[in-house]
Amino acid sequence: MLLNNAYRYVTSGKNYIVWVDTAHAKNFNSLSRLKGERFKSNSSVILVLTAEPVTDFSFTIHNTITEKKLKNVVGILPGKSKKEEYVIFSGHYDHLGIGKPNADGDSIYNGANDDAAGTTAVIMLSKYFSKLKNNERTIVFAAFTAEESGGFGSQYFSKQFDPVKVMAMFNIEMIGTESKWGRNSAYITGYEKTDMGKMLEKNLQGTGFTFHPDPYPEQQLFYRSDNATLARLGVPAHTISTSKMDSEPFYHTLDDEVETLDIKNMAEIIKAIALSSKSIISGEDTPSRVDASQLR
Ligand SMILES: [Zn+2]
Structure with missing residues (x-):
């Protein structure tokens, strides 16, 4: 409230x-x-x-601006026949940094699930597609910086491409735990904003994997990750996640550690993402654009 x-x-x-x-x-x-x-x-x-009713107030605000050099990490696999059409796989590699030590003296926000898991997916997908070497469209693999502090990495990234040439973006966030439907399933944020989700579901038919519309619409997850920056430019850009947003005890805590991840399921979800993207990578399917005027 x-x-x-x-x-x-x-x-x-x-x-x-x-x-x-x-x-x-x-x-x-x-x-x-x-x-x-x-x-x-x-x-x-x-x-x-x-606690007091306020009748009189004054504010003094000081801002200190310090420059910090940060980097996205990006790999590109040129397409065979549709070089000028891009498909993006992305995750963010930053997290919350260092906080106050807890009772055990731990002060590091590891961000294993949020979002080393997504970054791992991007690396694995880049390995997979570079071995496969049959992508008709150009694939861009991006690990973004500074997602948590305001999405600065993806904002910079979005200016390096003509958005019209970006056919789809698979942003991957928090796939290290089982989804609310159990193993081998994930959800797609902003599902209704394009027909990309339906394409992914079609490609997964008969594979044992299922993707679903985001079951936590009240959480506005579509707007809470790097996909939103490209969606604002009209790109069919969604986040794929398994995170149970109503019951992830380690979300944004010091305990988001690698031991808490279900690596086996995570590997399966990465496979599912690869399979789900097939017809888009080949150029057979092109998702509808996001109507940016409808975004909040
Ligand atoms: Zn995240």
């Missing part, structure tokens, strides 16, 4: 100072999540946690 209300202010196009009663103290920090989302926002919103 608090998050939804704050979201309304952040996307209002106006500037607000909002007093948040301390009854919401427990969830207040989760509002910082709004910074990292990929929606259009031209609002400045200051949220203040306070």
Whole structure:
């Protein structure tokens, strides 16, 4: 509720100072999540946690801008006959960095599931397709930086391509745990925005793998990863994930460690992604474009 209300202010196009009663103290920090989302926002919103009714206030805000050089890691496998048509596989290799040590003295946000798992998929897919060597369309394998801090890696990346030439984007996030349907299944965010999901499902028929529409629409996952940046340019760009967003105890915690991943299932999901992309890589299928004017 608090998050939804704050979201309304952040996307209002106006500037607000909002007093948040301390009854919401427990969830207040989760509002910082709004910074990292990929929606259009031209609002400045200051949220203040306070128990007192406020009648008089003044703010002093200091901003220090320091430059940080970050890099995406990208590999390209030129297509045989449709070189100018790109299909992207991507994941983000950054996570949350170093935090306060927990009781065991651990302070490293490993991000094994979020999103070393997706980055692993990108590397495995690049190995697979470079061995196969029969891609008619050009395949771009991208490991993005700075997803968690606002999607800066994918924003830079999206400017290196003419979006019209990007036929599809498979962004891969958090595939290290079993999905809500069990093993060998995953979901596609923003399913209804293009017909790409249907193509992937068709390619998976008879393989034992199933892809489904995102079962957590209220979480707005479509807007919460790097696919959204390209979708805004009209690219059929979706995220594939297995993450149970209502019950992933290690999500954005220090305990997102490699031991918590189901590597075997993850390998199967990577296979499923490869198989699901077949007709798009070959140029047989071309997903419909995202209508960017319909995005929030
Ligand atoms: Zn992520």
